[in-house]
Amino acid sequence: MKIMCLNGWGGKLHEELLPYIENNAPDVLCLQEVVHSPASDKDWLTYRDGDHILPQRANFFRDVSNALPEHVAVFCPAAQGVLWDEEQSVPSQWGLATFVHRTFPIINQVQGFVHKGFSPVGYGDHPRSRSAHGVRVYDYEADRPVSVTHMHGLRDLNGKMDTPERAAQARKLLDLSHAVSEAGDLSVICGDFNVEPDSKTLQILADAGYSELVIGRGFTSTRNSQYKKPGKFADYMLINREDVIKDFDVVCNPEVSDHCPLVLDL
Numbered sequence: 001m002k003i004m005c006l007n008g009w010g011g012k013l014h015e016e017l018l019p020y021i022e023n024n025a026p027d028v029l030c031l032q033e034v035v036h037s038p039a040s041d042k043d044w045l046t047y048r049d050g051d052h053i054l055p056q057r058a059n060f061f062r063d064v065s066n067a068l069p070e071h072v073a074v075f076c077p078a079a080q081g082v083l084w085d086e087e088q089s090v091p092s093q094w095g096l097a098t099f100v101h102r103t104f105p106i107i108n109q110v111q112g113f114v115h116k117g118f119s120p121v122g123y124g125d126h127p128r129s130r131s132a133h134g135v136r137v138y139d140y141e142a143d144r145p146v147s148v149t150h151m152h153g154l155r156d157l158n159g160k161m162d163t164p165e166r167a168a169q170a171r172k173l174l175d176l177s178h179a180v181s182e183a184g185d186l187s188v189i190c191g192d193f194n195v196e197p198d199s200k201t202l203q204i205l206a207d208a209g210y211s212e213l214v215i216g217r218g219f220t221s222t223r224n225s226q227y228k229k230p231g232k233f234a235d236y237m238l239i240n241r242e243d244v245i246k247d248f249d250v251v252c253n254p255e256v257s258d259h260c261p262l263v264l265d266l
Helices: 014-024 060-067 164-180 200-207
Strands: 002-007 028-036 044-049 052-057 071-085 088-101 106-115 130-139 144-152 186-192 235-239 247-250 262-265
Touching (some): 002 144, 002 186, 002 235, 028 130, 028 144, 052 060, 088 130, 130 164, 164 186, 164 200, 200 235, 235 262
Antiparallel strands (some): 044 052, 071 088, 106 130, 186 235
């Protein structure tokens, strides 16, 4: 069973990203920073937040769904705001998505918020609403259930330091993982946490019995050359049983986002 976790950067590098996802076709894909604009048939729109301007793949969720036609796709919005088609505003939802290959039946799932709640009119003030999603699937080859829960951690304009809000979201993420799992399950927690390796977030998860794999296996970054700022960690993957791991990798090439895909083989 292959699990991939990736912040998709709003589909900015979709020409590289979509073939990579299609060729690798993970059994479970946890994708953050997903754009869903059902009212628009445009390929590209623009995100504007002061001097922060980014091209956004208008229907990134649809694009990835088309690249994975054998997967069940679930989109979990955190907010609905507007993107721009030149001077025309377009309603657009922003959040995360989970894709599960149809041979792995989804036997439970949970969707919730780890920071604030759904923002229906505008993306909101920073730090903005953040959602999470968990699925419990049955792996027939290994004859066991597996739960996978991911989030996109809040972005604080002051940096990635520990804050009470980040500690609270870590506990909410853990609660969601527990809600989707049953006793004895093999359980994975992952996402773009937006924290440093020595953060209280990771300590909370470690105290709950989860082993962190990025730092724990000696990787020195989850970012690539697309990311120009200091601080080379954002993404993490944790598991409650290391003995079932066949392989774990932080994929630096090809560059399909400003984040590196995290890939776990069980």
